[in-house]
Amino acid sequence: MDYLTTILLMAITTALINNMVFHFFVGNCPFIGVSRRLDAAFGMGAAVTAVTTVAGLLSWAVTYYILAPNKIGGQVLSAPLTHAVVQLFRPGYDGVVDLSILSYAVYIFLIAWAVQLVEMYIRKFFPPLYKAFGVYLPLITTNCVILFTCLEIMRHASATSGAEQWGLDKTLIFAFFAGVGFLIAIVIMAGIREELDKADIPKALRGPGITMVLAGILSMAFMGFAGVDRGLEKALHPPAKETAWIVALPTTQPAQGPQGQAPTSAGAPRQ
């Protein structure tokens, strides 16, 4: 698997197969609250995408350099900055300093900061866009999509958690396309709900009820994407043909179920 394929598969897996709303159930509050009108839904989705990217970048940097211990050459060490600070106060101290207990509080701060940052940037450079976002930007601070993205990055920022370790590139791809997945979901939902205004729905189901049922049907539709990454991988890298002279070695790839893969299934190294 070359680099570009890995990145492409990771993007498709994150945005479509393991969609934030339909697979991981995060971001339901804006998904129900802001999906009545198409333009508002698109604004919300775009704002979430911008904030996930910035917050993902920040959380990876903080986790990698400060919070979580790293495995370097089979040896577990404190994160670089933490190690340097410890060396200042206790020269020669060789224990591992693990600050990951603080990660949840730190991430909340980071997300609030990222929202402020994106807000200032947009207000300065894109005033009409800022007017269009209106009240949605500050609301994003308590959005599960962003915290979920940060937690997923936390698992992959250090090699000690047992998950595959991501560099900054994979982190950014994951964070951006997690936001794009949310954008796709909320825009589809808004398109359906604009038509629903004219539909004859039973009174009890109006509002959130029918939205949930629709989300269930959409979720079934998105289950159809399972396996797209495998097919795409085969299309991009067709397995070598067997000839009379060269016999291809049997590949030992674990068969994966259609659902419940880690969001990194595309980025995982193939044996």
Next chain:
Amino acid sequence: MADNGPSALQRFNNGIGPENPVFRQILGLCPTLAVTNTVSGALTMAAAVAFVLICSNVLISLLRLQLKPHLRILVFTLTIAAFVTIADRVLAAYLYSMSRLLGPYVPLIIVNCIIIARCEVCAAKQGLMPALGDAIGQATGNAAALLAISSVREILGSGKWFGFTLYQSPVHISWLGQGTPFWESWSIMILPPGAFLTLGLLLGLVNWAVAKRKAA
């Protein structure tokens, strides 16, 4: 301190019935949908939410006179984050397999709208007893909702309830003849779509019952 809000008992009753966090306020849906494919997972989640809700409500209520309006939300979130960290570590220490099963959804309690909403609506405005009553009521209402959704999903989806096998899928009945199953479990119910469908239809059912009661 003269409280000019509902009393503790009123708050408690409100949380279970008329202001049920899941069915009436539609708050905190991420864990509600994600962990309800088994009853045991749902009840563990409800317990974690209850712990965080009660602790943060009590603490915010004690701090309410010192709160500055513009820093309010930040204090709420940091308080909640501290208690969630405690709950998360306790789960990882004593119920490791459950902690693996719930995965990222325990830390996601931090951004659960139920808790921030209760801090905002009740704890920041009222004394200790109403805040405590409110927290216990909301936690009970949340647990009841999670229990209802997860019961439907587990019974229909895997033929079990709380891990006890109720029926072996597929169910055969002799007078239907061989080879025609009378009932097969709906595996869609334990997958993501089942969560959305169950919650949507239960919301409709609750709304219908409330409307009927009002009309009567």
